Amino acid sequence: xxxxxxxxxxxxxxxxxxxxxxxxxxxxxxxxxxxxxxxFPSRDSDVDLRGAHLLPAAALVGLREPDETRSWMADRxxxxxxxxxxxxRKFARLLLxxxxxxxxxxxxxxxxxxxxxxxxxxxxxxxxxxxxxxHHYRGFANTQWRLFEKTGELKPxxxxxxxxxxxxxxxxxxxxRAHLPTLTGLVAAPSYVAELVEAKAAxxxxxxxxxxxxxxxRADVAELHGRLDAAQAASTLPDVPGGYDALHDLVVRARLxxxxx
Numbered sequence: 330x331x332x333x334x335x336x337x338x339x340x341x342x343x344x345x346x347x348x349x350x351x352x353x354x355x356x357x358x359x360x361x362x363x364x365x366x367x368x369f370p371s372r373d374s375d376v377d378l379r380g381a382h383l384l385p386a387a388a389l390v391g392l393r394e395p396d397e398t399r400s401w402m403a404d405r406x407x408x409x410x411x412x413x414x415x416x417x418r419k420f421a422r423l424l425l426x427x428x429x430x431x432x433x434x435x436x437x438x439x440x441x442x443x444x445x446x447x448x449x450x451x452x453x454x455x456x457x458x459x460x461x462x463x464h465h466y467r468g469f470a471n472t473q474w475r476l477f478e479k480t481g482e483l484k485p486x487x488x489x490x491x492x493x494x495x496x497x498x499x500x501x502x503x504x505x506r507a508h509l510p511t512l513t514g515l516v517a518a519p520s521y522v523a524e525l526v527e528a529k530a531a532x533x534x535x536x537x538x539x540x541x542x543x544x545x546x547r548a549d550v551a552e553l554h555g556r557l558d559a560a561q562a563a564s565t566l567p568d569v570p571g572g573y574d575a576l577h578d579l580v581v582r583a584r585l586x587x588x589x590x
């Protein structure tokens with residue numbers, strides 16, 4: 330039976346546990362990412378699953394390069410499900426590279442598969458946060474804004490607003506929040522966000538043209554960028570990530586523990 334969190338996020342009535350059960354090596358965790366995590370899924374949104382797997386020690390000590398990242402797609406009752414996982418060592422390295430994507434995947438409340446190692450990773454996440462995570466959110470926002478200017482679609486516009494608000498909130502609070510409707514209650518946001526989310530629910534590739542003036546959008550996005558810059562400058566987060574030794578220890582213990590089972 331799926332959790333209340335998955336129910337509230339609007340996930341379709343499919344058994345995601347059976348999807349992840351087909352992974353060849355043990356899964357450390359699998360969570361829902363994408364539009365369902367961000368709080369603006371459409372009725373026809375795909376389900377994006379992200380996580381970490383654990384390669385056997387033998388895969389890492391021989392001559393062959395290990396398959397550290399795996400991607401798998403399937404159709405479940407007409408719903409496209411996409412599963413992408415990294416080996417635990419690669420996932421830990423990405424965490425230490427100030428990667429906002431893996432942080433949000435790790436800390437997603439929409440948990441499909443978990444383990445003791447997953448719980449340890451979540452507990453270590455605050456140690457890897459830095460003020461330079463703002464660069465990730467700034468860059469992601471610029472990419473999505475360029476896509477919005479090209480297509481005029483709601484999806485890249487909502488991504489732009491979401492990542493800027495996530496970055497601003499992270500710099501000030503040290504907390505990773507990816508859910509746009511929640512962010513609008515934590516950080517000052519444009520008044521039309523709720524209307525955009527409602528419109529996106531009806532159409533995955535809907536247009537923003539009739540909802541808000543593009544010049545207002547440009548001004549608001551520029552203002553959010555300015556606030557992100559100011560929040561980064563004022564942030565008390567460290568300049569470099571911590572937790573290296575603890576993450577190393579976790580990877581070693583998880584790998585050796587799996588080898589002994």
